[in-house]
Amino acid sequence: MSFMKLTASTLAISALAATAAQARDNIQIAGSSTVLPYASIVAEAFGENFEFPTPVVESGGSGAGRKKLCEGVGENTIDIANSSSRIKQSDIDNCAANGVTEIQEVRIGYDGIVFASDIDGPAFAFTPADWHAALAAKIVVDGALVDNPNKMWSDVRADLPEQEILAFIPGTKHGTREVFDENVLIAGCEENGTMAAHEAAGAEDAEDACMQVRTDGVSIDIDGDYTETLARVDANPNGFGVFGLSFYQNNTDKLQVATMGGVAPSTETIATGEYPVSRPLFFYVKNAHLDVIPGMQEYVEFFVSDEMAGPDGPLAAYGLVSDPELAKTQEAVANRTPMGPLN
Amino acid sequence: MTDMPHSNGADGIARDSHGGKSLLAVDARTRKRNASEARFRLLGKIAVAIGVLALVGLLASILSSGLSSFRQTYIDIEVYLDPAKLDKEGNRDRAQISKVSTFGYKPLIEQGFMEAIEKSGVSLDGISEKEVAEMLSKEAPAQVRNFVLADVERIGQTAPFEVLAGGRIDGYFKGRVTMESAERDRNVSPAQLELADRLREAGVVKVRFNWDFFTAPDASDTRPEAAGLGVAIIGSAYMMLIVLVLSLPLGVAASIYLEEFAPQNRFTDLIEVNISNLAAVPSIVFGILGLAIFINFAGLPQSAPVVGGLVLTLMTLPTIIIATRASLKSVPPSIREAALGVGASKMQTVFHHVLPLAMPGILTGTIIGLAQALGETAPLLLIGMVAFVREYPAGPPEGFFDPAAALPVQVYNWTQRGDPAFVERASGAIIVLLVFLVVMNIAAILLRRRFERRW
Numbered sequence: 001m002s003f004m005k006l007t008a009s010t011l012a013i014s015a016l017a018a019t020a021a022q023a024r025d026n027i028q029i030a031g032s033s034t035v036l037p038y039a040s041i042v043a044e045a046f047g048e049n050f051e052f053p054t055p056v057v058e059s060g061g062s063g064a065g066r067k068k069l070c071e072g073v074g075e076n077t078i079d080i081a082n083s084s085s086r087i088k089q090s091d092i093d094n095c096a097a098n099g100v101t102e103i104q105e106v107r108i109g110y111d112g113i114v115f116a117s118d119i120d121g122p123a124f125a126f127t128p129a130d131w132h133a134a135l136a137a138k139i140v141v142d143g144a145l146v147d148n149p150n151k152m153w154s155d156v157r158a159d160l161p162e163q164e165i166l167a168f169i170p171g172t173k174h175g176t177r178e179v180f181d182e183n184v185l186i187a188g189c190e191e192n193g194t195m196a197a198h199e200a201a202g203a204e205d206a207e208d209a210c211m212q213v214r215t216d217g218v219s220i221d222i223d224g225d226y227t228e229t230l231a232r233v234d235a236n237p238n239g240f241g242v243f244g245l246s247f248y249q250n251n252t253d254k255l256q257v258a259t260m261g262g263v264a265p266s267t268e269t270i271a272t273g274e275y276p277v278s279r280p281l282f283f284y285v286k287n288a289h290l291d292v293i294p295g296m297q298e299y300v301e302f303f304v305s306d307e308m309a310g311p312d313g314p315l316a317a318y319g320l321v322s323d324p325e326l327a328k329t330q331e332a333v334a335n336r337t338p339m340g341p342l343n
Numbered sequence: 344m345t346d347m348p349h350s351n352g353a354d355g356i357a358r359d360s361h362g363g364k365s366l367l368a369v370d371a372r373t374r375k376r377n378a379s380e381a382r383f384r385l386l387g388k389i390a391v392a393i394g395v396l397a398l399v400g401l402l403a404s405i406l407s408s409g410l411s412s413f414r415q416t417y418i419d420i421e422v423y424l425d426p427a428k429l430d431k432e433g434n435r436d437r438a439q440i441s442k443v444s445t446f447g448y449k450p451l452i453e454q455g456f457m458e459a460i461e462k463s464g465v466s467l468d469g470i471s472e473k474e475v476a477e478m479l480s481k482e483a484p485a486q487v488r489n490f491v492l493a494d495v496e497r498i499g500q501t502a503p504f505e506v507l508a509g510g511r512i513d514g515y516f517k518g519r520v521t522m523e524s525a526e527r528d529r530n531v532s533p534a535q536l537e538l539a540d541r542l543r544e545a546g547v548v549k550v551r552f553n554w555d556f557f558t559a560p561d562a563s564d565t566r567p568e569a570a571g572l573g574v575a576i577i578g579s580a581y582m583m584l585i586v587l588v589l590s591l592p593l594g595v596a597a598s599i600y601l602e603e604f605a606p607q608n609r610f611t612d613l614i615e616v617n618i619s620n621l622a623a624v625p626s627i628v629f630g631i632l633g634l635a636i637f638i639n640f641a642g643l644p645q646s647a648p649v650v651g652g653l654v655l656t657l658m659t660l661p662t663i664i665i666a667t668r669a670s671l672k673s674v675p676p677s678i679r680e681a682a683l684g685v686g687a688s689k690m691q692t693v694f695h696h697v698l699p700l701a702m703p704g705i706l707t708g709t710i711i712g713l714a715q716a717l718g719e720t721a722p723l724l725l726i727g728m729v730a731f732v733r734e735y736p737a738g739p740p741e742g743f744f745d746p747a748a749a750l751p752v753q754v755y756n757w758t759q760r761g762d763p764a765f766v767e768r769a770s771g772a773i774i775v776l777l778v779f780l781v782v783m784n785i786a787a788i789l790l791r792r793r794f795e796r797r798w
Contacts, residue, residue: 026734026746028645030727037564037761040731044563047733048485049444054733056646056746059759060724076642119527225759250564250761253524307446314481318565 024075027055027296031065031082032175033225034111034244035281038315039082042303045314050302052295057082062175069103069284070095079289079296083282084111084175089342102287105339106300107329108309110321112245112270113179113277116255118237122161124258128276130156132188134165135219137212140197148214166239168232169213171223179279180242181211187276230254245270246319267311270321278321287338297336304329405777409770411517415553415568416508418479418542422455422487423501435495445484448491449476452483452506460538463545470534478535480507482562482569508548510567510764512539516550519767556771560733561748561756567764570757572772574732578648578747579717579779581739585652586659586716591709593656594663601664602671603693622661629658630722638726645727646746648736654726655716662715666708670701703794710787714780720751728752750776 029039036059047054058065062083069081070091087105095103115126133156138145153160170176189195189210198206213219222229222241229241230251240258245265248255257265261276269275283303290297302308304326309315311322323329369377426433428447430440453476460467460475467475483506490504491497507513511531514520516539525533542548559571605611633654637643643650674697682692723729729752736745748756750772757769 024644028727028746030730033759036731040563041565043731044566044733045445048488051441056727056730056732056734058646058727058730060729071639074642076638076644078645226761227759247761249529251763252530253520253528307444314565 025294026053027080027293027299028058028078029055029080029082029283030058030060030068030078031080031283032062032084032281033059034062034084034175035082035108035283037246037318038108038281038320039283039303041314041318042299042308045308046295046299046302050295050298052298055295055299061173063173066091066284067094069286070098070100072098073100073286073288075292077286079286079293080300081284083284084279085178086280086282087284087339087342092342100286100288102338104285104287104300104333104336106283106285106304106333107280107323107325108283108304108320109281109315109323109326110270110278111281111319112265112267112275112321113176113183113279114243114245114248114265115240115258115260116233116243116248117240117258118233119254119256121237121256122163123256124153124160124240125262126160126258127191127261128184128188129191130160130188131167131184132194132210133157133192135167135169135213136185136189136194136210137214138194138198138209140192140194145194145197145201148216148218164238165218166236167219168222168229168239168241169219170229170242171221173223175279176242176244179277183277183279185213186210244319245321249319267316267319267321271311271324280323281320284339287336290336300333301330304333405770405773408767409772409774411519412556412767412771412774413553414517414550415555416513416516416548416550417505418456418459418508418548419503419505419546420452420455420459421501421503422451424487424491424498425451426499429491430495430498435498437492437495440495440498441492443488445488448484448488452479452487452504455504459547460542463542463547465538465541465545465547467538470532470538474532474535475538477531478509478512478539480509480568481566482507507566507568508539510762512536512548513568514764514767515539516543517767519763556768557775560735561731561753562733563731564760564762564765567760567762567768570765570768572750572753572775574735575748575750575753575772576775577736577742578651578728578732578752579750581648581736581743581747582652582655582749583713583717584739585649585743586655586713587709589652589656590659590663590712594660594709595667595705597660598664598667598671599693599698602668603697604689618661618664622665625721626658626719627721627725629654630725632657633722634725644744644746646730646732647744648728648747648749649743650726651723651728651747651749652743654722655719658719658722659712659716662712663705663709666711667701667705670704670708671697673704674700700796703790706790707787710783710790714783714787717779717783718751718776720749720755723749723752729755731756750779 029043036057039057043055043057046052062085065081066083066087068078071077087103092103095101117124133139134150134153136148139148139150141149150156150165152162153165154162156165169180186207195206195210198209203209220232222232226243226247229243233239233241234254241255243255245267248257263269263275265275270278285300306326307313309320309322309326313322316322428451429443432439456479457472457475483504486506487504490502511520511525511528512535515525515536520528520531520536522533522536525531525536539548555569556571557576558573559569560574561571562569601611601614633650637650637653638645678696678700679692682696683689687695720729728747728749730746730748732746732748734746736742736747754769754772754776757765757772
C-alpha cells in the first residue's frame with residue numbers, strides 16, 4: 001500500500017469538502033455567560049416546538065460576542081450576540097466598518113445582582129456605602145483620605161455583625177463587575193462622602209478613584225463563573241460572594257442573601273426598581289441574516305413572547321426579571337426595527 | 344559489590360590483596376553508600392506513593408460524585424392524549440397538531456401523574472397539586488409531544504410513558520438533596536420528597552440505569568435530569584475520525600521521508616527543531632490558527648467537527664511524527680543493509696521491511712496522540728465548539744459540517760451551570776471520558792506488547 005497515494009487522496013477529499021460547505025440551517029448565537037442559561041432555555045423550547053433545528057448557543061462573554069457579531073455578514077459569522085451590558089459605540093463602528101449596518105437591540109429583561117454568604121452565618125443588611133467602606137482602596141477617616149483600615153464588618157458600621165470582611169467579586173472582564181462598580185462602589189462612594197473627598201483632593205477622575213478596590217487580600221476578583229465564587233464561599237464561611245439572582249435561586253440551600261438598602265432581592269423588588277443593583281440584559285440581532293437563516297425571525301419573536309419572557313414564563317421562573325415594557329419590545333421585534341444611535 | 348554473599352573464602356572471610364580488610368566488616372564508606380541507596384529507594388517509594396494517593400483521591404472524588412449520573416429516577420404514568428386539547432379540528436392533520444406547543448401538553452401529563460398516584464393508593468396529604476406537578480421533569484411534555492407527532496393517530500388513546508422525575512427528586516434518591524437542604528431550597532419542599540418516598544414504595548417512581556445519559560443531547564439549565572452526552576460523543580468520534588484519517592498518513596509520510604530519504608543538512612535540521620517545538624506549543628495557539636485559517640479564510644462553518652478535527656490534526660501531527668521517527672530509528676540498520684544487499688530498492692526496503700517493524704511504535708504514538716486530542720478543550724473554545732448544541736449532527740460526511748460539542752467541552756459547560764445537579768453530570772462525563780482514554784491507552788500497550796520486537 002502506498003501512503004503517498006493515501007495522503008494525496010485524503011488531502012483531495014478534505015479540500016473538496018472545504019469548498020462544498022453547505023448552507024447553514026441553524027441559528028448561531030454567542031456572547032454573555034449571564035444570558036447563556038436564558039438563551040439555552042429558549043433555544044431548547046424553540047427546538048422542541050418549531051420545525052427548525054435548535055439554535056447553537058456559545059458563551060464566551062458579552063464583549064467577545066459583540067465582536068463576533070461585528071465580524072461581518074455571511075454564513076460563517078454569528079447571527080445573534082447575547083450581552084449583559086449595552087453595546088458600545090466602538091462595537092457599532094466596528095460593525096459598520098465590516099458591513100454590519102442594521103442591528104436590532106432586544107432587551108429581554110433584568111438581572112439582579114445579589115450579595116450572598118454561607119447559609120449558617122449571621123444575616124446582613126447592607127447599604128452600598130457599607131460595601132464601599134469595606135472594599136475601597138481609600139476611605140475617609142476623621143476627614144482625611146487614608147488606606148482602608150477596616151478589618152471587620154463591625155468596623156464599617158457598628159450594627160453589622162462582627163465578621164471578618166472577605167468578598168469575592170466578579171473580575172474586571174465580567175459584565176457583572178461594571179454593574180457592581182456603578183451601582184455599589186460609586187453609589188456608595190457618593191453616599192458616604194468619599195467622592196467629595198476625592199474631588200477635594202484633586203483626583204482627576206473621582207469616579208475612577210471610587211472604583212479602586214483594596215489589594216490587601218480582602219477583596220478577591222473571581223475571573224471564573226459563579227460556580228467558582230460558590231466554591232470559594234463554601235471554603236471560607238466568612239466570605240461574601242457576588243452572584244446573579246438566578247444562580248442564587250438555584251442554590252438557596254447553601255447561600256443566604258443580604259438585603260441592600262433594606263430591600264431583599266427578588267424578581268418583584270428588582271422589577272419595581274426598589275432593589276438597587278440590577279441591570280438590563282440584551283441580545284443583538286444581525287438584521288441582514290433574518291431572511292437568510294431559517295427560523296431566525298421566529299426565534300427572536302419566540303424569545304420575547306409572553307410565554308417565554310413574560311412574568312409567568314420559564315425565564316422568570318429561572319430568575320430573569322421580566323421587562324415591564326415587553327410589549328414594546330415585541331412590537332419592535334415584529335417590525336425588525338434597527339437600533340438608533342446610542343444616547 | 345557492597346552486598347557480596349558470604350561465600351568468598353573457605354574460612355568465610357574474604358581478604359583483598361591490598362589492605363587486608365574484610366569485605367564482610369562494613370567500613371564507613373560502604374555504610375554511607377548503602378545508606379544513600381536506602382534513602383534514594385525510600386524517596387522513590389514516597390514519590391510513587393504521592394502519585395498513587397493523588398490518583399486515588401482524584402478518582403475517588405470523581406467516582407463518588409459522578410457514578411450516580413449513570414442512574415436516573417423515572418416515573419411511570421399513563422397519559423390520555425385528549426383530542427379536545429391536541430387536535431381541536433379533529434382531522435388528525437399533523438401540521439395543525441404541531442401547532443400545539445409543549446405548554447399545551449403539560450396539563451395532560453400532570454393529569455396523568457395525578458391519576459397514577461390515585462391508582463397506586465398513595466395519599467396526597469399536605470401537598471398541593473402544584474407541588475405534585477413540579478415533581479415531573481420539564482422534559483416530559485417534549486417527550487409526549489414527540490410521541491404524538493411521530494404518529495398522530497394515537498390521539499384519543501391512553502398511552503403509557505416513562506417520564507423523568509425532576510432534578511431535585513432525582514437528587515434526593517442519590518443523596519444529593521436531603522430533607523434539611525429541601526427545607527431551605529426554594530426549588531423543592533420536604534413534602535415533595537416524602538411523596539417521592541411513598542411513590543417509590545408503591546412502584547410508581549423507580550431508579551434505573553440511565554441509558555439516556557449516553558444518547559440524549561445536552562439540556563438547558565432548568566432540566567439537568569435530561570442532559571446527556573449523545574451529541575458530545577458523536578462530535579468527539581467525528582473529530583477523532585478526522586484526526587486519524589489526516590494525521591496518520593501525513594505524519595507517517597513526513598517521518599519516513601525525513602528519516603529515510605531526506606539528506607542531512609541545515610534545512611532538515613531546522614524542520615526537526617520546528618517539529619519538536621510544535622509539539623510543545625500550547626494548544627490554544629492551534630485554536631487561534633484554526634479560527635484564522637479554517638473559519639475566517641477557508642469559510643468553514645463554526646462549531647463544526649470538521650474544523651475541530653483539522654485543528655486537532657495540527658496539534659497531533661508533531662506527536663505522531665516524533666513517535667514515528669523514534670520507532671523508525673529503532674529498527675536496526677542491519678535490516679536495511681540486508682534488504683539493500685539482496686537488491687531491494689530504497690523504497691522497497693522501507694515499505695517491505697522497515698515500516699512493518701516500526702508499525703507497533705507508530706500505532707502506539709498515534710493512539711497516544713489521539714488520546715491527547717480527545718481530551719483537548721482549549722483549541723475548541725475559539726472555533727465555537729464550546730456551545731450549547733442539542734441537534735444531533737447528520738451521518739458522515741455531511742455531519743462533519745453540522746454543529747456538535749465534544750466530551751471535554753461538555754464537562755466544561757456543565758461545571759459552569761447554576762444547578763448543582765450538573766456537577767454530578769460533569770463528573771459522569773469525566774468518567775466516560777476517562778473510560779475512553781483508558782481503553783485507548785490499553786490498546787496502545789497491547790499493540791506494543793504484542794508486536795514490538797526488541798533487538
